[in-house]
Amino acid sequence: MAVEATEKPALLCGDAVELDAEGRAHLIGGLCVDCGHRTFPRAPVCCGCMSENIVPAPMPRTGTLYAFSTVHVAAKKWHKPMCVGYVDLPNGARVFTHLRGDLTIGDDVDVEIAIVGEDENGAIETFVFKRSAP
Amino acid sequence: MTGVSVIGVGMIPFGKYPDTNIADLGWPAVKAAIKDANIDPKRIDAVYSGTARGGAMVGQRIMGRIGLAGLPIVNVENACSSSSGALAQGVIAIASGAYDVVLVIGVEKLTKFGGGTLPLDEDDWEVRLGLSMPALYAMRAQRYMHDYGVTAEQIAGISVKNRSNGTRNPDAQMKKEVTIAEVLGSRMIADPFTLLQCCPTGDGAAAIILASDHVARQFRSDPIAVRASHLTSGKFMSGFRDMTSPEITVRGAKETFEEAGLGPEDIDVAEVHDAFSIAELLYYEAFGFCPRGEGAALLESGATKIGGRIPINPSGGLLAKGHPVGATGAAQVVEIVRQLRGEAGPRQVEGARIGLSHATGGGISGFDHGACSIHIFQR
Numbered sequence: 001m002a003v004e005a006t007e008k009p010a011l012l013c014g015d016a017v018e019l020d021a022e023g024r025a026h027l028i029g030g031l032c033v034d035c036g037h038r039t040f041p042r043a044p045v046c047c048g049c050m051s052e053n054i055v056p057a058p059m060p061r062t063g064t065l066y067a068f069s070t071v072h073v074a075a076k077k078w079h080k081p082m083c084v085g086y087v088d089l090p091n092g093a094r095v096f097t098h099l100r101g102d103l104t105i106g107d108d109v110d111v112e113i114a115i116v117g118e119d120e121n122g123a124i125e126t127f128v129f130k131r132s133a134p
Numbered sequence: 135m136t137g138v139s140v141i142g143v144g145m146i147p148f149g150k151y152p153d154t155n156i157a158d159l160g161w162p163a164v165k166a167a168i169k170d171a172n173i174d175p176k177r178i179d180a181v182y183s184g185t186a187r188g189g190a191m192v193g194q195r196i197m198g199r200i201g202l203a204g205l206p207i208v209n210v211e212n213a214c215s216s217s218s219g220a221l222a223q224g225v226i227a228i229a230s231g232a233y234d235v236v237l238v239i240g241v242e243k244l245t246k247f248g249g250g251t252l253p254l255d256e257d258d259w260e261v262r263l264g265l266s267m268p269a270l271y272a273m274r275a276q277r278y279m280h281d282y283g284v285t286a287e288q289i290a291g292i293s294v295k296n297r298s299n300g301t302r303n304p305d306a307q308m309k310k311e312v313t314i315a316e317v318l319g320s321r322m323i324a325d326p327f328t329l330l331q332c333c334p335t336g337d338g339a340a341a342i343i344l345a346s347d348h349v350a351r352q353f354r355s356d357p358i359a360v361r362a363s364h365l366t367s368g369k370f371m372s373g374f375r376d377m378t379s380p381e382i383t384v385r386g387a388k389e390t391f392e393e394a395g396l397g398p399e400d401i402d403v404a405e406v407h408d409a410f411s412i413a414e415l416l417y418y419e420a421f422g423f424c425p426r427g428e429g430a431a432l433l434e435s436g437a438t439k440i441g442g443r444i445p446i447n448p449s450g451g452l453l454a455k456g457h458p459v460g461a462t463g464a465a466q467v468v469e470i471v472r473q474l475r476g477e478a479g480p481r482q483v484e485g486a487r488i489g490l491s492h493a494t495g496g497g498i499s500g501f502d503h504g505a506c507s508i509h510i511f512q513r
Contacts, residue, residue: 013263040372047500067274067280069275069326071266071268071324072322073250073251073323074269084264084269092374096263096265096499097263126263
């Protein structure tokens with residue numbers, strides 16, 4: 001699962017997302033080798049057992065929308081209104097994320113990459129979730 | 135351990151003071167508290183000063199202004215719990231026997247940021263991705279509406295109540311009644327919150343003088359006892375957490391009531407952290423003033439209005455009195471002390487004997503909130 005060579009802007013979320021050969025986005029979280037705790041984003045130390053033996057681990061691409069809000073007042077750099085929320089992944093991790101499309105709490109949502117704003121360096125691109133195809 | 139009492143309180147009216155230095159926001163509150171306590175300022179043994187965004191050495195800057203430096207001064211940063219956290223440290227210091235008299239300060243100048251939402255630390259993962267305090271509370275509101283079938287209009291009722299209380303408080307930043315239609319019709323900030331459901335940006339300062347029980351009556355005949363003083367942090371949770379039941383306040387409330395040997399039914403008046411309209415509803419439930427899911431019904435019953443069974447935020451709360459972040463916890467205590475002394479004028483809760491203050495905040499990834507400090511006072 002290599003990062004696709006691209007001329008797109010640097011991702012706001014750094015190495016927390018990778019694109020596969022088909023161009024599909026995958027969130028890369030952390031797996032604690034010692035206790036099995038999974039987190040997103042990956043941290044250098046485990047919040048469950050303090051182990052530093054953490055390896056990158058792809059996260060499920062589909063989760064459940066826990067809560068969200070359409071935000072009209074935010075820093076200049078964000079495209080507004082911006083929809084943000086928390087998505088619960090089936091492996092136990094919760095992800096704060098930008099969202100796309102008409103949504104309802106409890107929807108299944110899939111991860112992809114999108115431009116969510118613009119700053120002095122150009123477009124801001126990061127992972128977003130949108131409703132899964134039925 | 136000696137008991138601890140409040141012998142003096144003071145604050146400046148919350149509002150916008152863009153041309154005033156933070157030291158000059160702070161000292162008038164300190165001077166007012168010293169006068170209120172009827173104490174020779176040389177009797178102050180130590181100072182705990184809380185500010186979230188005021189910068190370094192704010193306590194020294196304030197005390198230097200009025201010629202009272204040269205004693206232990208500790209500066210406390212704990213987001214919205216900065217001055218309530220400072221108060222908790224002051225209580226511990228007196229209870230331990232280290233000091234007899236402690237000054238607690240809370241001060242903040244938010245107008246220096248020029249408006250907009252409270253700036254958060256971009257070093258934080260979720261903040262970098264766009265999380266803000268309105269967005270965080272708005273998600274709580276959305277999930278609460280989803281889980282309990284409550285409407286945006288019901289939540290907006292908190293703003294109507296607290297703005298009404300603010301009209302009775304000369305220290306409040308917002309002093310105008312608003313209707314449900316005006317609240318819902320104001321500018322959309324973060325769905326479901328309109329502008330009037332968000333605490334205003336402003337500046338302010340408040341001060342408290344604490345004394346050990348064995349010296350308190352040298353200064354005032356009516357010291358207000360600290361029945362419980364609690365400070366905790368949120369738990370870090372990388373996965374699921376129920377955003378409709380803030381664990382930091384639920385746990386903090388339980389531990390505070392245990393410390394006081396009291397329960398929610400014993401509280402006559404409370405100042406809780408209504409940074410956004412939904413927050414007050416969630417805290418009704420977190421403190422056990424009503425069962426889960428019944429916050430809106432409690433509000434609509436009138437129980438939390440002045441004159442009701444359990445008046446909440448008679449000062450106007452953060453929504454009307456204002457929320458200069460680091461000053462809030464101390465200002466809540468100013469209100470509770472005035473209520474328990476019977477000095478609250480047109481917003482007096484009749485017969486109030488036991489009061490509670492609650493300041494919680496800090497928007498960081500993985501935490502419900504960073505900090506929460508709860509106090510219970512008794513006359």
